[in-house]
Amino acid sequence: MLGTTFLLAIRSIARHKLRSILTALGIIIGVAAVVSMVTLGKATTAAVQQSIASLGTNILQVRPGQGFGRGGGGPRPPDFKPEDVTAIANQVAGVTAVAAQAQATATVIYEGANWSTTINGTTNGYFDVQPWPLTAGRAFTPIEEAAGKSACIIGNTVSKNLYRGGQAVGTRMRIGAISCDVIGVLSTRGQSGFGGDQDDVVIMPIKAVQRRFTGNRDIRLILVGVDKAFASSTVQASIEDLLRERRNITTGKEDDFFVFDTKQINDTLTGATTALTSIVTAVAGISLIVGGIGIMNIMLVSVTERTREIGIRLAIGAVANEVLLQFLVEAIALSMLGGVIGLLLAQGVILALVPVLKVTYLFDLQINLIAFAISALIGVVFGYFPARRAASLNPIDALRHE
Amino acid sequence: MASNARLATGHAALAGDTIIALRGVTKSYGEGATAFLALKGIDLDITQGDFVAVMGASGSGKSTTMNILGCLDVPSAGTFQFKGVHVETLDRDQRALLRRKYLGFVFQGFNLLARTSALENVELPLLYRGDAKKARHDTAMAALDKVGLADWWDHTPAELSGGQQQRVAIARAIVTSPAVLLADEPTGNLDSERSVEIMELLSGLNRDSGITVIMVTHEPDMAAFARTIVHFKDGLVERVEAHNSPSRLREGSQ
Incomplete structure (x- = not known):
């Protein structure tokens, strides 16, 4: 029917x-x-x-101040020192890798082409915190890192604008007043969650950036990779306790730094x-x-x-x-x-x-x-x-x- | 002939080959002071294979009687036996199944499904009977052939003349080989020439297939084709008239 x-x-x-x-x-x-x-x-x-995942998951960002753009009045809170980075790496449980970062802006020049970009001084730990494969060349050697040699790994945007498809690894380009050996090219990462081009970057050993550009040993940003077995909030609390102690912040006073969990934005x-x-x-x-x-x-x-x-x-x-x-x-x-x-x-x-x-x-x-x-x-x-x-x-x- | 053979067996409840028996049937509409008694107590027997014409003025009760005979309505009082079955005791769906099996309807207004081919219209009762596609098609085509419209099977009602539409309606009514064909003024919307053709078709079906035909008509010319004429008046059967030699020749004498 x-x-x-x-x-x-x-x-x-x-x-x-x-x-x-x-x-x-x-x-x-x-x-x-x-x-x-x-x-x-x-x-x-x-x-x-x-x-957001391109920022890296399970990453804590440690910065001086009290939040993005919320500096307020008064003296600028001090940047971190290399010892702070070592302390986080050695004393906090659940940390897989730590990478200090010092930044500068400079114009890079190669055979008549020039490009203004961010110079990011860091260590090989940077690539451990957030996997970012190279399409050509290699990462820093321990000697390059320790000596702060003038070696550069360039982002895809820089590579495109400066080399226009040509071979970059093995060349020597100028960054501001110094010259730098290009040892690697990063794979494309695209825009960050906030719209910035993550590929518009030159990565150098942090000591090189500190010596040649910033002129001090200050560190503006510490990236901390968190072990998947640990809750990022636990690791975050440990880092906060450690830094309060190291920066002599007494009980009841506000932190002059902040730890930011990328998972939260996500x-x-x-x-x-x-x-x-x-x-x-x-x-x-x-x-x-x-x-x-x-x-x-x-x-x-x-x-x-x-x-x-x-x-x-x-x-x-x-x-x-x-x-x-x-x-x-x-x-x-x-x-x-x-x-x-x-x-x-x-x-x-x-x-x-x-x-x-x-x-x-x-x-x-x-x-x-x-x-x-x-x-x-x-x-x-x-x-x-x-x-x-x-x-x-x-x-x-x-x-x-x- | 097949239906005749089927009817002849197993219904000893009624005397002779009476197929329909009404006893003291009344029908009232409304209640209380506004109640209207359409039928005031009808006794009527219809013999199997008869050709009955029902005549009477408007409001004489003939339509009400036809509705009851067609199992579309039930009497308010009295009994209606169809092939020995007391129809007044059946519910709505049981009466529907009875109609499906034993009754065929032909209406004054043809009542074919619009935008539907002649064949599909004729197939409709077979669909409800549950016939398979092939059987449905063959049976429906045979019925269309009987009314002389086999070549018109794919035409919709809008593409057919009134006479042709009524033929399709008749094909639909007889496709299930019913025992009784109820026709409510089947020629009311047709000119006299088409009317005679339809009447001849009904006579032929009655004569050749043994289908009992019960037909309401206002026209004595059409009633002349019947063997029995039942006259209604004021909700009662006034008289039952027998025609021994119904034929088209009687037309002139009316």
Whole structure:
């Protein structure tokens, strides 16, 4: 009986093509909205997570001051000393690697091309804290590090602008007033979570930067790699205790440094995009319900319009349940049809918006299945009432209906 | 013929080959002071294989009787036996199944499904009966052939004349080989020439297939095709008239 009913429903839908499409329009838009919003939300979250992951996960950043840009008045808090770095490396449990960093800005010159960039003085520990493979050349040797030799590892952006695809490793370029041997080229990392180009950098041994550029032994930033077996909050607390002691901050006084967990940004930004996605999806979900009400309306009109047809079917010997099932299946088939068209439309919307939002295209099977199932469910829920009405018609009155 | 053979067996409850028996049937609409008694106590027997014309003025109770005979409605009081079954005791769905198996309907307004081919219209009762695709198609085509419209199977009602539409409706009514064909003013919307064609078709089906035909008509010309004419008046059967030699020739004498 179900096969027959399904056949009748399909015939009826095919017979009223325009009406069918208009009926399903609400579902089409609803499904398309839900699926594209959820998918784009996920893609955005993924993009945010990826850019944060490029900062390195399980990394603590230790900086002087009380937060980004929150220096306030008064004397500038002192930078860290190399001894602080050694202390963190030796005295804090759960630390895998520590890298001190001293920064300067300089113009690099090679054969007439020049480029202004950040000079990042650090140690090989930098590459242990956050894996960053080289595409050519090598990292620093212990001798280069210890002596603060003028050796450079250049970021991809610098390589592109200075060497324009040519061989960089083995050459000698100028950085400000000094010359420097290029020993390696870093792989591309892209933008950071804050929009800066992470590839626009030259990395030198920290001692070289301190001697040639900053002129002191101060360290502006310490990167600490955290062992996965340890909670980053525990390690963070240990570092804070250690530094308070080393910097003679008595109990009750505020820290003049801060430890920043990249995982926190990750969680915060992911949380924000997830919340936004949820809200937009909820709004899109409402449009699905509105679509369901649209189906109910049209089905009710359809029942009235087809009263005589129902009368004929009843006279011919259709039992109430067969009429009920016919209209129910019709509603379900319509909403499922709307669901399928909606899913296709969603793919179109996603493909159109992916380049605009600068995210990576992804196909989320789960949301597609859920949206389709919901569209079928809407057919059942909103199709039942009109179908019930059709089935309860009196055949004599129905036949007499004009 | 097949239906005749089927009908002949296993129904000894009624005398002779009476297929329909109404006893003291009343039908009232509404309640209390506004109640209206459409049928005031009908006794009527219809013999299997008969061709019955039901006549009477508007409001005489003939339509109400047809609804009851068609198992679309139940009497307020009295009994209606169809092939020995007390229809007044059946529920809605049981009556639907009875209609599906034993009854065929032809209406004044044809009542074909719009935008639906003749073949699909005729297949409809077979769909509800649960026939397979091939059987459905073959049986429906045979029925269309019987009414002379086999070549028109893929035309929708809008592409057919009134007479042709009524033929499709008749094909739909007889496709399940019913025992009884109920026709409510089948020629009411047709000109006299088409009317005669339809009547000849019904007569032929009655004669050749043994289908009992019960037909409401206002026109004596059409009633003349029947073997029995039941006259209704004021909710009662006024008289039952027997025609021994129903034929088209009687047309002139009415």
